[in-house]
Amino acid sequence: MPQIGRLTLAAAVLVAGASIIASACGGKAQSGGAGTPGAGLRSGTLTVFAAASLTDAFHAEATAFRQAHPGIDITFNFAGSPTLRTQLAQGARADVLATADMANMQEALKAGVVRDAGVAFARNRLTIIVPKSNPAKIETPADLAKPGVKLVLAANGVPVGTYARQAIAKMAADPAFGADFAKRVLANVVSDESDVKAVVAKVQLGEADAGIVYTSDVTKAIMPDVFMVAIPDAYNVIADYPVAITKGAKRPDAAQAFIDFLLSVNGQAILALNGLTPVASSH
Amino acid sequence: MTATTRTLGAARPGGRLGLGWIFGPPALLFAAFFAVPIAALAWRAGSSGELAANLTSPSALDALRLSALTSTVVLVAAVLAGTPLAYLLARRDFPGKMALDLLIDLPIVLPPTVAGVALLVALGRQGVAGQLLDRWGIDVAFTTAAVVLAQLFVSAPFYIRTAKAGFESVEPVYEGVASTLGASPLRTFFRVTLPLAWPSLVAGAILCWARALSELGATLIFAGNFEGRTRTMPLAIINAFDSGKSIDVPIALSVILVAAAAVLLLLLRVLARGAARNRA
Numbered sequence: 001m002p003q004i005g006r007l008t009l010a011a012a013v014l015v016a017g018a019s020i021i022a023s024a025c026g027g028k029a030q031s032g033g034a035g036t037p038g039a040g041l042r043s044g045t046l047t048v049f050a051a052a053s054l055t056d057a058f059h060a061e062a063t064a065f066r067q068a069h070p071g072i073d074i075t076f077n078f079a080g081s082p083t084l085r086t087q088l089a090q091g092a093r094a095d096v097l098a099t100a101d102m103a104n105m106q107e108a109l110k111a112g113v114v115r116d117a118g119v120a121f122a123r124n125r126l127t128i129i130v131p132k133s134n135p136a137k138i139e140t141p142a143d144l145a146k147p148g149v150k151l152v153l154a155a156n157g158v159p160v161g162t163y164a165r166q167a168i169a170k171m172a173a174d175p176a177f178g179a180d181f182a183k184r185v186l187a188n189v190v191s192d193e194s195d196v197k198a199v200v201a202k203v204q205l206g207e208a209d210a211g212i213v214y215t216s217d218v219t220k221a222i223m224p225d226v227f228m229v230a231i232p233d234a235y236n237v238i239a240d241y242p243v244a245i246t247k248g249a250k251r252p253d254a255a256q257a258f259i260d261f262l263l264s265v266n267g268q269a270i271l272a273l274n275g276l277t278p279v280a281s282s283h
Numbered sequence: 284m285t286a287t288t289r290t291l292g293a294a295r296p297g298g299r300l301g302l303g304w305i306f307g308p309p310a311l312l313f314a315a316f317f318a319v320p321i322a323a324l325a326w327r328a329g330s331s332g333e334l335a336a337n338l339t340s341p342s343a344l345d346a347l348r349l350s351a352l353t354s355t356v357v358l359v360a361a362v363l364a365g366t367p368l369a370y371l372l373a374r375r376d377f378p379g380k381m382a383l384d385l386l387i388d389l390p391i392v393l394p395p396t397v398a399g400v401a402l403l404v405a406l407g408r409q410g411v412a413g414q415l416l417d418r419w420g421i422d423v424a425f426t427t428a429a430v431v432l433a434q435l436f437v438s439a440p441f442y443i444r445t446a447k448a449g450f451e452s453v454e455p456v457y458e459g460v461a462s463t464l465g466a467s468p469l470r471t472f473f474r475v476t477l478p479l480a481w482p483s484l485v486a487g488a489i490l491c492w493a494r495a496l497s498e499l500g501a502t503l504i505f506a507g508n509f510e511g512r513t514r515t516m517p518l519a520i521i522n523a524f525d526s527g528k529s530i531d532v533p534i535a536l537s538v539i540l541v542a543a544a545a546v547l548l549l550l551l552r553v554l555a556r557g558a559a560r561n562r563a
Contacts, residue, residue: 082527090530107527135408150425152507157526190425191507194525202507206409207424 043071046254047093049084050076051100051241052195053124053160053214057274058098064270065261072254080158080195088113088246095255098243100124100159100196100214105242118244121262123277124214125236126160126167128229129203136209141231142177144168144210145184152199152208155192160199163237164212170235200226214239216275241276321541327531328538337535345511346519346536353430353515354495360431361439361491366484369443370472373450390440398436399504406432407505429506430513437501438494442487449483450476482558486551493547497540516540 050058055078062074077084077094081104088094089111097114098121099105108114130138136149144151154161165186172182193199196213203211204225218228243262245255261267268278328334337343371377372384390398406413407424416423423429453476461471477484499517506513508522516536523532 080525083525085527086524086530104527133409155508155522155526157528189509191509191513192522193508194521205403205407207403207407207507 041069041072041254041257044251044254045073045075046095046251046258047075047077048096048098048258049088049092049094049246050078050096050098051081051084051159052078052197053100053217054078054098054122054241054276055197056219057122057216057271057276060270060274061258061262061267064266065258068261069254069257072257074258078195078197080154082107082157083194085111085113093248093250094246095249095251096243096258097246098241100239100241101162102240102242103162104159105244108244112247114244114246115249116244118242119259119263120240120279121243121259121267122241122271122279124216124239124241124275125277126163126212126231126239127215127218128210128212128231129200129218129226130210130229131203131206131208132225132227133206134209134227135206138210138229141171141229141235142181143229144188145178145181147184147188149188150190150207150209151185151188152191152193152202152211153189154196154199155194158193158195159239160196160212160214161192163239166237167212167231167235170237174235214275218275238277324534324537324541328534331531331534333531334535334538337532338539340532342510342514342519343532343536346514346516347539349427349430349511349514350496350516353427353434354492356431357434357438357495358488358492360435361442362484362488365439365443365487365491366446369446369487370450370476372443373447374455387440387443390437391444395433395437395498395500396504399433399501402429402433402436402501402505424505425507425509425513427506427512430502430515433501433505434495434498437498438491441494442484442491445487445490446480446484449480449487452483453479482554482561485554489547489551489554493544496543 048058048062055076058076058078062076065074066072077087077092079087081099081101084097084099085104085108088097088108097105097108097118099108102117102120105114105118109117128138128141128144130136136143136146138144138146138149143149153164156162156165168182168185171177172185178184190208191202193202196217199208199211199213200217200222202208203213204222210229212231215228218226243259245252245259249255262271263279272278331337338347368387372380372387403424404410406416406429408414408417408422413423423432457475457479458471461475462468466474496515497517498515499521502513502515502518503521508514508518514522516539520533520536520540523536524530
């Protein structure tokens, strides 16, 4: 399984590299073409509310998007998906909302802050991370249940926190992990963080023995500080990321252009470069 | 109010417009800036109809209990450890006094998040002193003890500062008289200095307590956020807000903190007035 994962990643990187070169060479020619969505946008600011796990990917997307639409400035607000939803419901202004799960987007739709349930543009997987010093000696997911392990998760309701608890439940359903696996693991949780980046920080600093985050969170910047302990596919949970235009969007045209860009070959390649899984669809 | 105090808006002799009329409108507007958010909080809490239910939920009670416990421990620790320090700063000259004075003021002006990071790199598991503690099997991160340390770091300076001012206001003459009458230094301190400085010490303790109750940033970073263990009231508000559930829960918790802070400040005013009367 890990080999296949690595191959997929290598392929994605190749595709990404090729498409970036292509876009660099043909960027000018393309931008005026009828096929390029939202070309010739009036200048202005696009405000994007996005799940914390999208931080690196979306900064890269913005850089590329700006090349196609030099007049558009993108400002970001990154936080846990439920936080973004609450902020929007309390009147925060944004044009685009991207959450790390469908459930939060559905809640946003119910609250009347987005136009529709959006479109899935990326996937993500979970991994366990431990500090390089690995103080609790965690080698496999089963070790999370060892007594005294300081495990940090995102709060239940924050997508990665919900996914992590789902993965733990899947392991618990396997007799190999022992009957009270879920109970023992959850007893080891020492902090419920409000977004995934706070979980990463606690592990990176060596305060926590382990955390459950997205594979995309193990960026180049934190790789020197942490080890990944893979969660096998059978227990892993695939996160689906939807993106939607908000009800109060001031620049729905630019919002649509940004979403189209995310779904374009270039946009998908950039996601792959940042550790997310592109959506395999007709886009 | 003395007899010479001009009431708001009273016309000056010669019919010229008084400052009360000129400064009144902008002052009133600014007062509204403070009043409206607090009133909105109270109004929303009252109109939700679930204030009692939100406040008696197990997680709210856990947060209340933890806040009461930690801020009280902090109060006791700040008074016990802060009083000698405040006295020495007020009464003695020693090398490095200026630096120490400045050091104790630092947490007052620093963002609490800086306090959190500082505590982490000092007492965290990988921290300078934390590695030693770790070797002895003491691990404070993510414990209630970490909450107490975070609160103590940001709030004790308020006590030390106020207590120091209190000791400075005591005329050394009284202490001199007591010692010429044969009282030991410690007896002089407890029978003369302490009673005279008492109002300042109580005021400092109240400020310290209020600051400990409202501590958030240092706790989040240094102690984490876990129900019943490190999730105090301010963290419970963040948590309720971040959970994306009803906004009524953070509102209800906020109202409790507003009420607690208001009571503490009122107590402070009453004490200050009592002390002024005693002195007169």
